[in-house]
Amino acid sequence: MSDPESFRSCAIGLLTTEYFDNIDTFIEEAIDSGHDFVSTPIVHSRYKRVLKTKDNDSWKNSPVYDRDDLVVRKPNWSDAVVGTLSNWLELDSTDQNTRINSELALKQELAWACHLGLFAVMTPPLSDTTTSISNLARVINHNVGSMAVTQMWVRVLMDKNNQAWKKWNQFRSLAEHNPRIHVALELPKELPEDDLLLDTWIAEPIKSVIVPADIFISNNKGYPVLPKPHQTYLKKLMHRIQPQIIVTLPDVNIHPSAAPSSYQEYIRYLNRNLPEMNDVDRFASGYHDYLQAPLQPLMDNLDNSMYETFERDPIKYQQYEKAVYHALLDRVEHDSDYVSTIMVVGAGRGPLVNCCLRAAEKAERKVHLYALEKNPNAFVTLQNAKAEIWHDKVTLVFADMRKWKPETKCDILVSELLGSFGDNELSPECLDGAQKFLKEDGISIPASYTAYVTPLASSKLYNEVAAYKDVTHFETPYVVMFQQVCELAVSKPVWTFEHPNKTIEQDPENNLHNNRYSQTKFDMIPQDMIMHGIAGYFESVLYKDVMISIHPDTHSPGMFSWFPIFFPLRTPLQVAQGSTITLDFWRTTDAKKVWYEWSVTVESSNGNDSSISPIHNPSGRSYWVGL
Amino acid sequence: MSDPESFRSCAIGLLTTEYFDNIDTFIEEAIDSGHDFVSTPIVHSRYKRVLKTKDNDSWKNSPVYDRDDLVVRKPNWSDAVVGTLSNWLELDSTDQNTRINSELALKQELAWACHLGLFAVMTPPLSDTTTSISNLARVINHNVGSMAVTQMWVRVLMDKNNQAWKKWNQFRSLAEHNPRIHVALELPKELPEDDLLLDTWIAEPIKSVIVPADIFISNNKGYPVLPKPHQTYLKKLMHRIQPQIIVTLPDVNIHPSAAPSSYQEYIRYLNRNLPEMNDVDRFASGYHDYLQAPLQPLMDNLDNSMYETFERDPIKYQQYEKAVYHALLDRVEHDSDYVSTIMVVGAGRGPLVNCCLRAAEKAERKVHLYALEKNPNAFVTLQNAKAEIWHDKVTLVFADMRKWKPETKCDILVSELLGSFGDNELSPECLDGAQKFLKEDGISIPASYTAYVTPLASSKLYNEVAAYKDVTHFETPYVVMFQQVCELAVSKPVWTFEHPNKTIEQDPENNLHNNRYSQTKFDMIPQDMIMHGIAGYFESVLYKDVMISIHPDTHSPGMFSWFPIFFPLRTPLQVAQGSTITLDFWRTTDAKKVWYEWSVTVESSNGNDSSISPIHNPSGRSYWVGL
Incomplete structure (x- = not known):
């Protein structure tokens, strides 16, 4: 693997809302001032005339552009262009004719963008909550199916009360978490103060972050810099997601010493000065959000x-x-x-x-x-x-x-013998066999281990599992180095194993004492979120106060032997603010194997059940660990 | 088909909670007094001792009954016995040992019931809302997999505030709508007054209805009869579901003239006196809840x-x-x-x-x-x-x-040219072509037609679709004579087609004017329910006030040419009391075909989205009608 630091560097683009007559000049200037790409309208606003097209107009049968209708006319630079889709389209108009003309014009615009081979296209910002976006979602979802190279970004302006996230959540739910649809997240002048609200976005399929000029402030030399909260958050996004960054230039000179290059230079400065990677980061690079099947050390030999x-x-x-x-x-x-x-x-x-x-x-x-x-x-x-x-x-x-x-x-x-979930590599069963070697007053190291769980959001992990298109993969836990994830709550213990186990006799005939069942409740989820699965960790007492832990709150610093474990949900669950999430977890055994089953119930704040998942992996049908 | 009336007759059983030493005598007496079967405990309560079994007891390795532990000891009569499972099992005990012993004892009891070939087994009544049923659901769901002949009934005591339904709903959601798990619905002394609450149960997989002796009242001759509301509801259940009925005998003589046969005689009397079947009933018998693919009259010729x-x-x-x-x-x-x-x-x-x-x-x-x-x-x-x-x-x-x-x-x-959803057999497209035959002031009969939709619950229809185990069948509408269904609201119009269509020219080059999109909201759903799909109907103005309709509120009496249409949902949605259900419906066309897409959003009463379905049948991938 090459330099693990290099993967954190971000490309920076310049966004314009102007309809340039000569887009080549703009692109050349943008690149001259240090930008890697531009974001520009593809089609001129004068094309809005087609919204009024009547049923008997030939445009409806085969929409075609005049040369003058286009801003981006040629495929030069196409891999350095993110096209912004026309903002005058009315996909959810209640007027049928306007709606259908908008659908045709959008399809035409996407076809043109794909024909040119643009790197990506971006929707106008998702509108506020009062407007429906159902038809927009349907049409985008339909059209991305035929977009081979060009990426689809849905632009969302982050807000303080989570309305933007709800709108995006509605969009992608309608589009059934289509992995071809990404987010371009625009930072607002005032960031939400709630860290969880910021972190929610980390779990979303962000490809780009838009940093408009007017959220910059001037430093004492008159250069544009970001306020501290924006710096921190943008660095976090860079570290976790490595998005394309898009900046704008101000209409009027709001930062006295700013040149056209100043905004991208500042972003690059932040990007170069991300916190140094620690041992775990370095070890984990390349494994981020990569699903590994847990080891089966009893059945297989490690190499x-x-x-x-x-x-x-x-x-x-x-x-x-x-x-x-x-x-x-x-x-x-x-x-x-x-x-x-x-x-x-x-x-x-x-x-x-x-x-x-x-x-x-x-x-x-x-x-x-x-x-x-x-x-x-x-x-x-x-x-x-x-x-x-x-x-x-x-x-x-x-x-x-x-x-x-x-x-x-x-x-x-x-x-x-511990796995990411403590007992998942069958340490309990092995030590049941080994404890007869131990004197009556002997010491087992480890003395005990406890599994922890918490509800998790991660669009990335969900889509990784969904790509297999079967139930089996949705009912299998994975060892994963979490990156684009968001925990919905602080994790809680589910069960503990202690060694030696004094309650069993030597060579027990059955393994029932290693069965476990636990119901864990997470009250008052602080905001609307989506849940894609469950994160699992362990904490182990080796001897007295000597511990090892991969639980985020008590993680042994620098220990990289274990990544967390991820239990997927077959259908993502919507979790409304104030809800209670109940996780039912079972460790079940028979004579030949051990497996987990899990289910999730989300109860809304007024006490009505809002959603109940089926029990995953019933009877160990999809996943088990052999004894 | 044989006599369409005959399918409505119900078998009647007698339930006992006693642990008889000689169950044969009880069964013979029950049959002598006119019952078709009995419901009895299988295992004696003295077997409760096993709950205390410790880890090192050999019972845990291979549970076995003493002869005295059993009430039902032999396979005689087995097809006339519904076994009631031990009511002292504690599947959701917080004590691990009690829980595991309960699991073993339940498994043992089910294995014995299956070994005998009992007709069905029935759980104790689902407990009140405070107790967890997660582990009970898991264990039952696990064990029904190996029950070939014996049916599994979950006993539920109906209540006035819908708590019982919520508990059952939780159970079957955890068990992922397992089609092998049915309901034995016990009627309470006081029925809910709300018809919708009663009807909710019609959509559930009821196999049996329990009518205890103490809900009977005495008529003026001292014979037991049911109060009017119970009569009406029981007849409805008999008409729609044809359940097995189970009665009990009172402990003390509460109906002066009652003999052991009186309760079943009264039930049979009700069963014989169901309302006469009308033409539609008679025509539809045999088609109830049977999924038919809609006709494709343009592509296929009718026979x-x-x-x-x-x-x-x-x-x-x-x-x-x-x-x-x-x-x-x-x-x-x-x-x-x-x-x-x-x-x-x-x-x-x-x-x-x-x-x-x-x-x-x-x-x-x-x-x-x-x-x-x-x-x-x-x-x-x-x-x-x-x-x-x-x-x-x-x-x-x-x-x-x-x-x-x-x-x-x-x-x-x-x-x-109308289909069950009005335009679904492409009447609009056909009449577009035919309207050029019509004089400028000519009349089209029909003049217009309107499609209607409403959210629908039906465990039966859901499982019929789920049995195909693919997405395609979940994204196909079906023509169905509804029987075990419950509408969640009164249906509402989605769109209308009028003929002749004056806005289009002769031989239009595209079909965009026949696209439709409609967002329909159903506010304030009156109680907690589950939604399995969407019911569709049509109403048509033939000429002025001459109509035909299959909309339930305006159904042309006796007209049987059209059954309703059913649009399934891939994942059933929980609908909490007070929620708003939004149905997005599209009619979409291209040069060769017409198809529908649909999605559902359930918003809870406090305005938080609780669930959003994906758009079904995107781009017509699963279902379309050829032009």
């Missing part, structure tokens, strides 16, 4: 490159080492000759063995280790390490921890 | 049996005759020698020709008729009629009315 990747985590093994260190200190007195037995179950290529050895050295306690591994390939690496480094300090065991019958019991049982 | 069926309508041709009669009276003075030219376009086998001839005779006006038909098979019948009956009074023309160039023009143009 070497995966071990390689996971072993590079700078934080996880540090925490394990700390946990083992404190466990040894608590368990064995200083200067004691007692040799603690530590068993590392699922030792892989040995990173936890090294942790334990370092911890013992630091704690000045004597230990003997067992390293248990079922993967024959990883076991070769363990043999190498024993021969070259560990020698007698470590006994190797090639076995499945659920089957092995040890001759001795251990003081500390160490494992790293 | 003889269809002509036969449609010509039998006693009302339609009476209305046409009346319309022609009045048109002739208005157009030609008494005693005039003027010979009016009438063209029947789409004459089929000639019924409208006969109407016109009868009208002329009755009006004492001279006429000459042209009968135009494109179907070569029907044309043979017309030739026979001309040779044998009509002779010189009728000129036959074998042609498509959109192509024919007549030598003379007519005074009256008569057609019967």
